[in-house]
Amino acid sequence: MSHKLLVFLIGLLLVSALGSYVYYRRAVARVPVDPWSLVPDDAVFVVATRDHATLVRHLKETQLWDNLTAVRYFQQVEEHVGLVDSITGTPNVVLRFLGTKKVLTSVHVTGARTFDVLFQVPIGSVREYRQVRTLVDGLSRNPRYQVSTREYQGEQLTDIRERDTDNAITFFNYRNHLVMSASTALVEAVVQRLQHPSLPSVAADFQSTDFLQLKDVDATLLINYRRLPRFLSVFFRPEVEPGIATVTSLARNGQFEMKLAGNKVVFNGFANPETARDALQQRLRLQPTQRLRMAEVLSLRTAVLVHLGLGPVQVLRPARPASADVLEQQNGPLLDSLAAGLREEAALCYLATPSARIRPAKLALVYCPNPLRAATLLGQLRRQNGASPAFERVGPYQIYQTGVPELPAHLLGPMFRGFALPAVAQVGNYLAFGEEAADLRLWLTDVAAGEVWSRSPTQVAFLQETQPLARMRVLIDTRNSWNVLLRGLVEERRAGLLRNETLFQRFPQVALQFVPPVNEAEPGAQYFTQLVLRHPAIGPAVAKPQSANGTGGALAFKTPLTSAPTLVPVTGARVPGVLVQDNQQVLHYVTPDNVVAWSDSLPGPLVGKVNRLTVGPAPGYLFATPGQLHLLDESGRERPDFP
Structure with a gap:
């Protein structure tokens, strides 16, 4: 081969490589990854979150955080987060890494009595990519873990296994988009889905809706009602399944926005009617909506x-x-x-x-x-x-x-x-x-x-927060349904429910409602759906409209306030929180969302101002009453190690 021909071929190869690189940067790399397109079709739930610092703050303010951290699954997550912090040498590195990224968490049934979770987290910079590599390298040097890589249909999968417990996690990086799960089969299902890019995503029916763009939305929830009976069969006995399948056959899928506020969690959204021939939807279609008038004959044992x-x-x-x-x-x-x-x-x-x-x-x-x-x-x-x-x-x-x-x-x-x-x-x-x-x-x-709902102020207040007209309502009193649920669960799931009792009973009033649209006969018409998780409002203040037309909001305290309000800066919030004391020597913390998060009785009136401590591993509030210093944590509890 002549030197001229060799030089020509080398030049042609370089030009091809450069062209491929330019094409990748312009035609591929610049196209953002649609995380919904990576979710396997068998997802039952898909949760999308964005502002994670605010989400954690709202969970703490609604007192859900303590309940979640008592659940074994979240305890394992907390242990893993602590391990990441120790390896990287930086506290709260995971929360800062998530930041305002759009993170998807999907739930899938992976066996007759098992389900698993798939996570998707984007990588936003070279620095973050290095953080991930540093973490993996740190785990590979830790004798507790075994790190290995393998090829699967053109993608490199990384398996991290804990040697003592055999617990493992599998992940891979798809165009700076981390996909990870404790189930290897779920990660492989994502790789298989990449081979068919033309397949519609699980959110194809809701492409024009992005609840995360709305104000005060903490997360979005996508539900596949068709797969919900199979998911619930993981927990419940076979004789319960036909009834569940009938109730869930009103809609085929739906999407909610989630808002955490005070004494309730509210999910508002839309659902597409079920089209199967024998579904409940086919019998109720075009039927008029009704009020729940039978409250006068519903026992308080319901x-x-x-x-x-x-x-x-x-x-x-x-x-x-x-x-x-x-x-x-x-x-x-x-x-x-x-x-x-x-x-x-x-x-x-x-x-x-x-x-x-x-x-x-x-x-x-x-x-x-x-x-x-x-x-x-x-x-x-x-x-x-x-x-x-x-x-x-x-x-x-x-x-x-x-x-x-x-x-x-x-x-x-x-x-x-x-x-x-x-x-x-x-x-x-x-x-x-x-x-x-x-x-x-x-x-x-x-x-x-006379022990009926219509004569119970608690139940009346609950019904007033639900939709007045609906086609179907599922109302649950978790305090009354505890033994009913235990009886319906399969034996191996009862211990888990008992361990999570505090979380389950955090919101004793639950309502799921389906309201058909006015134009139900038109193609594409959707149900308005609402899921409310509520506990009776028994706090020291009552929320009232600030103006005659119902705009704005104000808190009316049941006892007169005696101290000047102390503003408390809150990370990630535009409006500060407020600390204030009433004439019964009770200190109240009002969140930026105008909700009393906690109240704490003090031995006397405040002396001087309240100081917010932001240094150290546990922030808190330092203040004095006559003859005593106090240090409260962010939940309003006295710090046991002070003074």
């Missing part, structure tokens, strides 16, 4: 309530097959007549139980505008099926046997199965069916005594 707002309940009933049994054909005309008189509200209600070993009372409640006609038809059904005319009296109410197995399912559709030999009672305009007479006896005892 643990879980699934409430449907609709027109006639006949839309819930499937067509009677030609091969129906003799009993169903015999009762058909009476069942049709009785169902024709039921409308507007139908609900499944589970009552609290004193022990997880005891079956919870289960009721089916439905509104009937003509209770006299309904009572007459029920009497005819009893006589036709040979049921005893005897009844049991509870206060002014009577309990009868129906004589028709699974009568609620015949009247209200398959969602109301599970009443083998039901009993029935009437309270005003409501029919109530129980699995047994004892279930109705328990419920009627509370109704007769």
Whole structure:
């Protein structure tokens, strides 16, 4: 080969390499990575966060932080964060690394009784890339860990394994975008997805919505309702799954914004209606929304309530097959007549139980505008099926046997199965069916005594914060539902629930609601959805509108304030917090979001000013009362090591 030809080929190679580099920088590297496109299709939940310092601050101000750090999973995360800090020699390095990056956390079912989490964190600079490499190098030199790399479909995966426990994490860097998980299969699923870039992402239905651009949004949550039953089957016993599948078949997926504020966590968003043929959505589509009027007959023992707002309940009933049994054909005309008189509200209600070993009372409640006609038809059904005319009296109410197995399912559709030999009672305009007479006896005892939601200030305040009109509501009282949940869980999950009791009962009032749009018949119409987690407001101050038109907000303290407010700068917040004392010597901390985060009783009035300490591993508040110095931590607790 001549020298000229060799020089020409080398030059051609250099030009090709330079062209490839320029093409990569201009056509590939400049195109930002869409993290949603990397999430495997089987994700059940995807949480997106951005301002992590503010998120942590809000978690602390709503007193959720202490509950989260008591959960074993978060304790493991905290241990890993501490390890990173020790290797890098810099405190809070992880929180600063996350900063305001858009981080995605997705949850996936990876086995019959297991689920795993996938994290995506972008790398924003060469310095941050070096931090990651320094961390990996530090772990490789630590005898507790084994670090190895391997190739998988053109990507280099790094496995970090703890030798003693065999716990491991796998990650890889895709265009300065870290993808990591304790499940190797999840990371490999991301690599497999890279081979098919044209596939729609899990958020394809919400591409035009970015809740993180809105003010005061702490995170966004994407839910795949179609995969939710399988995820819940990881925790619950098989007999619970059909009911869960029915309730979740109103929508196929949805996206929420999350806001942490005071005594509640609010998720607002939208959901796409389910399109499957046998879904609950197909029966409720275009039905009118209704108010929850049955609060007057809901016992304070109610643990879980699934409430449907609709027109006639006949839309819930499937067509009677030609091969129906003799009993169903015999009762058909009476069942049709009785169902024709039921409308507007139908609900499944589970009552609290004193022990997880005891079956919870289960009721089916439905509104009937003509209770006299309904009572007459029920009497005819009893006589036709040979049921005893005897009844049991509870206060002014009577309990009868129906004589028709699974009568609620015949009247209200398959969602109301599970009443083998039901009993029935009437309270005003409501029919109530129980699995047994004892279930109705328990419920009627509370109704007769006036122990109902409509007479409870706590429950009334809760209902006032929910949507007035909705198609479906799922309302949970976690204090009442504790034993109900324990009974429904698989055996190996009960210990985990008991360990996390404080987190679960932090918000005893939970409401999930679906409100259809006005233009429901148009293509692309979505449900407005709201999830509220709330604990009753029992603090020292009441929030009120600052102006007549409801704009702005002010706190009205129940006891007069005696000290001048002390401004407390808060990292990441535009407005400072405030410390103030009332005439009962109680010191209150008001967050930048105008919420009383904590209150602490003092032995006397404040002397001088409050000093905010920002140095050292644990910031706090230093101040004096007559004859004593105090140092409180950021949660308002006295520091045990002071003075």
